[in-house]
Amino acid sequence: MHELGDLSFARRIYYNQIPPVVDMLAKNNHPAGTIRAGVAARGVEVGIPRRPGSGVNAVDQERLAALVRRIEQLERETDLLLNRAALAESHGDQQL
Numbered sequence: 001m002h003e004l005g006d007l008s009f010a011r012r013i014y015y016n017q018i019p020p021v022v023d024m025l026a027k028n029n030h031p032a033g034t035i036r037a038g039v040a041a042r043g044v045e046v047g048i049p050r051r052p053g054s055g056v057n058a059v060d061q062e063r064l065a066a067l068v069r070r071i072e073q074l075e076r077e078t079d080l081l082l083n084r085a086a087l088a089e090s091h092g093d094q095q096l
Contacts (some may be wrong), residue, residue: 006081012074013074013078016070017067017070017071017074018091020067021038021064023052024056024063024064024067025049027060028054028056028060029054030049030052030054031052032049033048033049033054033055033056034053034060036049036065037055037056037060037061037064037065038064038067038068040067041061041064041068041069042072061083
C-alpha cells in the first residue's frame with residue numbers, strides 16, 4: 001500500500017504513464033485524434049476529428065487503451081490512499 005508523500009509511487013505514475021501519452025501525441029500530426037481515442041478509451045465515444053485531423057491507427061489505439069486502463073487503476077489506488085488518509089485524519093490519526 002502506498003502512503004501520502006510516496007515519491008516512488010508518484011514517479012511510477014509519471015514515468016510509466018505521462019511520457020508514453022506525450023510520445024503518442026507527438027507522433028500523431030494532429031493530436032486531436034489521439035485525444036479523442038483516449039476519451040473513447042475512457043468510455044465516451046466522440047468520433048474521429050474533422051479534417052485535417054485523423055484518428056489513430058489500430059496499434060496506437062490499443063496502446064492508448066492499455067495506458068488508459070493503467071491510469072484508471074492508478075487513479076483507484078490514489079483514491080483509496082486519499083480516502084484512507086482522510087479517514088485516519090477524521091479519527092484523530094488513529095492507526096487503521
